Amino acid sequence: MSEQRKYRFYPSLLDKFERYLRADEQVESPYNIDNETGEYKRSPEEIEAELKQELLDSINRLPFESEAADKGTAFNTIVDCYISGRPHIPDERNNFTITGDQETNIILAKFPKWHFCFDRKWCIEQAEYFRGAVSQLFVSAVLPTQFGNVELYGFIDELIRDTVYDIKTTSRYEFGKYEHGWQRHVYPYCLIASGMMKQVKAFEFTAYALKGGTSRTPLISGTRYPEYYTYNHGRSTDMLVNHCEAFIQFLEANRESITDKKIFAEETT
Numbered sequence: 001m002s003e004q005r006k007y008r009f010y011p012s013l014l015d016k017f018e019r020y021l022r023a024d025e026q027v028e029s030p031y032n033i034d035n036e037t038g039e040y041k042r043s044p045e046e047i048e049a050e051l052k053q054e055l056l057d058s059i060n061r062l063p064f065e066s067e068a069a070d071k072g073t074a075f076n077t078i079v080d081c082y083i084s085g086r087p088h089i090p091d092e093r094n095n096f097t098i099t100g101d102q103e104t105n106i107i108l109a110k111f112p113k114w115h116f117c118f119d120r121k122w123c124i125e126q127a128e129y130f131r132g133a134v135s136q137l138f139v140s141a142v143l144p145t146q147f148g149n150v151e152l153y154g155f156i157d158e159l160i161r162d163t164v165y166d167i168k169t170t171s172r173y174e175f176g177k178y179e180h181g182w183q184r185h186v187y188p189y190c191l192i193a194s195g196m197m198k199q200v201k202a203f204e205f206t207a208y209a210l211k212g213g214t215s216r217t218p219l220i221s222g223t224r225y226p227e228y229y230t231y232n233h234g235r236s237t238d239m240l241v242n243h244c245e246a247f248i249q250f251l252e253a254n255r256e257s258i259t260d261k262k263i264f265a266e267e268t269t
Helices: 011-021 023-027 042-061 068-084 118-128 181-195 233-253
Strands: 006-009 097-100 106-112 115-119 134-145 150-160 161-170 202-211 219-228
Touching: 006 011, 006 097, 006 161, 011 023, 011 097, 011 161, 011 181, 011 233, 023 068, 068 097, 068 106, 068 115, 068 118, 068 202, 097 134, 106 118, 106 150, 106 161, 106 181, 134 181, 150 181, 161 181, 161 233, 181 233, 219 233
Parallel strands: 006 150, 161 202
Antiparallel strands: 097 106, 106 115, 134 150, 150 161, 202 219
């Protein structure tokens, strides 16, 4: 990349920063209000401190184990395997195995700490939704800001013609759940700014509300909820600049707490 980079951001970091900025929403959430007293279960200061620490932990790339996240990764990988017609090969990024059995209609994803049994026929049906997609496409582009160039980068789940798809899994879905997700700005921006594509029509969070995985219903399946956003390059560029500049100010104000310097691209070149 010819432009001098000063920072390197990927979408989930921008999402974590977004959650930190929206701490008030968690403070006022019904889940944080005691039904009997009407008082906060956790104070605004406690919630802000927790979100800040989560953000710093992500910046510092501290190990984090999540059964829900691994379940989503497994499902995404199964979909990719059916799209490409190739088996999953474990690597450093995805250290788990996937085996399928047509007779029992089971796809088993085994992680070091847990395993998941997916409904094979259902997975095949979901893969059909992404027929012809390019999967796990790495994109990267420079975003100029008043504080220096930021390299935005990441892996697109699925790309079909001029539409970008990001697969999400959740236990419960409400429309607009991913409205503030930065993938819908970062990935199309990278495709256009890098010259890989001239235009991007839209971005879709393809959300799956998963069910199953219990003793009574062992096979995991779910319901698909497409969350579709048209893409405007100028508007998204402005939003990215504003958000990244605010994030840079946070980073510089908390530089002494950042032990993994990869986010400061100038210190790793």
